Amino acid sequence: MEIIFIERLKKARKYIRMGILLALLACVLFLIGFGLLFTYAKVAGPPPLSVPQTVTFYAQDGSVIGEMSHGEKRYWVPLKDISPFLTAATVSIEDQHFYQHHGFDGKRIGGAIVADIKAGAKVQGASTITQQYARNLFLGHDKTWERKIVEALYTVRLETNYTKAQILEGYLNTIYYGHGAYGVEAASRFYFGKSAKDLTLAEASILAGIPKGPTYYSPMDHLENAKSRQKLILRAMVRNHKISQKEALSAQTVALSFGTKPYIEKEQLAPYFVDSAKAQLINELKIDPDMIKTKGLKVYTTLNPSLQKIAEETVRSTVADYSDIQIALTAINPNNGQVQALVGGRDYEQSSFNRATQAVRQPGSTMKPFLYYAALKEGFTPSTEMKSEPTTFTMADGVSKYTPSNYNNYYADGPITLAQAIALSDNVYAVKTDMFIGEKKLIETAKLLGISTPLKEVPSLALGTSGVKQVEMANAYGILANGGKEVKPSFIQRIETYDGQTVYEEPIQQKQLLDPKVAFVTNQLMTGMFDPKLNDYTSVTGTPILKQLSHDYSGKSGTTLTDSWMIGSSPELTTAVWSGYDDNREMTSPPERKYTKEIWATFMEKALRNQGASSFSTPKGVVGVLVNPDNGKLATSTCPVARLTYYVKGTEPTEYCTEHLHHKKVKKVKPAPQKHWYNSLWDWVR
Incomplete structure (x- = not known):
């Protein structure tokens, strides 16, 4: 044994x-x-944590004016900007040993296996927050062994290369909370109308329960289910010593409202402007598309909310409700090209077509300042005289004829000065000027001023028969107003990633495009439309709105059979207004043509009501002299009217007016013709 x-x-x-x-x-x-x-x-190495994030657009005052999502509405926020109640609630219910394990909770895995064996089916999950984060970032939710192995590998990489705080932050910003809201910030805004950092214990414990089943536990769809899970979460928080029993009981009794706060379906301000900012972001700034999609960009725009509200209200109150005429308005800071306000149509819901940036319309006489800048460069002065009379021009082919006409066929039947021609919008003078300096000069000047739309080299171009875009016209007038410095229409000042990294800053444009002296003189010629001293065979074109104006402005109106324009500047603001029909039908009633001037005057006065009086700065090399506006000669004490007129130094008149030495001649102004419906059917109007 x-x-x-x-x-x-x-x-x-x-x-x-x-x-x-x-x-x-x-x-x-x-x-x-x-x-x-x-x-x-x-x-x-660390796996990429790129997920689709919502791009947010801000106005100058920091208010949110629009968003751009990529299939998932998500705003990435740092952990410090998430309510500690929410982080505690999430960890307590999803992974109570999160800070102790290294990606896998062995104790929890064992418990899940035992529970599954007892039930004869899979009834309990064992995924940690890190595993769920890996799945959300890189994988689907299929239950194959291959997927689980890959998930485990990603989990190890996350735990090895990132801190617990980074993993928890990523998880909370990627998890789905139902109703199209991804991440805690989007969910907080959707359910409670507030940022995630402001969530109370009651709100946080509701929110933390939703990812278990976004539909089943949605408080907006199944409040009873959501409250039941809230109790479970609050008990877990008490058990993990995150809150007291008293706090838990109090949170359970708080009555909550959902989806009723300002974040929910709030009215979007300036939708046409936001569309333009989106277009600039995607098409012009050359920002990496992946960055736009995944970096939660914060786009700080040039929009001035106060001016935008004034613009929208002015359009709304001026145009008759029954009319289907369209309006576009672009307001630009002439010193940097930043678009301050933009109206692309009367109703964005009915039509998102942006008439300020997309429509190509005939500008009428608003092309004339470009022509006269070119003429001044070629030797014209404000005193240059030409006859205003019916004229037929023979084209270069020797056969074709062109006969422009003035408004209501009114002519001076004698010489008028350039200063009068632009103030009265004399069409014959304009075409004579264009033919005299060469038709290419106007096209070259327009291109120099940023007009990119192709222009036709024809005599009628001087009268605005070739289509342009409003935003380009506003910017071009801004260049004339700022003394000829290069500016370009911009909607975006700065772009940052969600974590504060600057990826774009608007460059400062300082290039001198135009001769500053000639630009100033041109701009001063444009003040003539508001000066009755230039009245002659008809009144200056700004007469209908003169009583409304209290600031110094330069400007030009323009009208064709189908389009009406008014563009003008103060030293601080340039605004272009257009009206017309989308189907290009003619405007047959006088009120339709008045909208642009009325809207422009009202907007400019309200926009500048808190601004002190300011004038355009006179550059060196420019002189101002008193002249008789009838003939452009130096005024004497016997002249009935004397007007301060600016010239490039050396081109000012030297001859004195002698017409009134022996008798005082009073200028006669033809009375305004009686208005009939057929008066508006003119060929080309100023």
């Missing part, structure tokens, strides 16, 4: 040694495997 016992003991020792050896081998293999896994995680 003793021999048998000894033999068995020897065998037992052998098995024990083998077991110990196998255990040691297993430990070694485990350590090797762990080492290889750790090495893999380090070599592979």
Whole structure:
């Protein structure tokens, strides 16, 4: 017996040694495997945490004016800007050992296996927050072994390369909370109308329960289910010593309202402007498309909300409700090209077509300042005279004829000065000027001023028969107003990523495009439309709105059969207003043509009501002299009217007016003709 016992003991020792050896081998293999896994995680490096994020657009005052999503409405916020109630609630219900494990909770895995065996089916999950984060970032929700292995590898890489705070921040910003809201910030705004940092315990404990089943636990769809899970979460928070029992009971009794705060479906301000800013972001600034999609960009725009409200209200109150005429308005800071306000149509819901930036319309006489800048460069002065009379021009082919006409066929039937021609919008003078300096000069000047729409080289171009875009016209007038410095229409000042990294800053334009002296003189010629001293065979074109104006302005109106324009500037603001029909039908009633001037005058006066009086700065090399506006000669004490007129130094008149030395001649102004419906059917109007 003793021999048998000894033999068995020897065998037992052998098995024990083998077991110990196998255990040691297993430990070694485990350590090797762990080492290889750790090495893999380090070599592979941190996995990219890129997820679609919503781009947010801000006005100058920091208010949100629009958004752009990429299939998932998400705003990435740092952990410090998330309510501690929400982080505690999430960790307590989703992964209470989150800060102790390294991506996998062995105790929880074991418990889940036992529960599943007892139930004979999968009834309990064991995924940690890190595993869920890996799944949200890189994987689908299919339950294959291949997916689980890849998930495990991503989990190791996350835990190896990121801190717990970074993992929790990422998880909270990627998890789905239902109703199209991804991440805590979007969910907080959607359900409670507030930022995630402002969530109360009651709100946070409701929100933390939704990811378990976004539809089943949505408080907007199934409040009873949401409240039941809230209790479970609050008990877990008490158990984990995050809150007291008293706080938990109090939170359960708080009556909450959902989806009724300002963040929910709030009215969008300046939708046409936001569309333009989006277009600039995507098409012009060359920002990496992946960055636009995944970096939660904060786009700080040039929009002035106060001016935008004035613009929208002015259009709304001026145009008759029953009319289907369209209006576009662009207001630009002439000193930097920043678009301050923009109206692309009367109703964005009915038509998102942006008439300020997309429509190509005939500008009428608003082309004339470009022509006269070119003429001044070619030797014209404000005193240059030409006859205003019916004229037929023979084209270069020697056969074709062109006969422009003035408004209501009114003519001076004698010479008028350039200063009068632009103030009265004399069409014959304009075409004569264009033919005299060469038709290419107007096109070259327009291009220099930023008009990119192709222009036709025809005599009628001087009268605005070739289509242009309003935003370009506003910018061109701004260049004339700022003394000829290059500016370009811009909607975006600065762009930052969600974490504050600046990726774009609007460049400062300082290039001198125009001769500053000639630009100033041109701009001063444009003040003539508001000066009755230039009245002659008809009144200056700004007469209908003169009583409304209290600031110094330069400007020009323009009208064709289908389009009406008014563009003008103060030193601080340039505004273009257009009206017309989308189907290009003619405007047959006088009120339709009055809208642009009325809207322009009302908008400019309200926009500048808090501004002190300011004047355009006179550059060196420009002189102002008193002249008789009838003939452009130096005025004497006997002249009935004397007007201060500016010239490039050396081009000012030297001859004195002698017409009134022996008698005082009072200028006669033809009375305004009686208005009939057919008066508005003119060929080309000023």
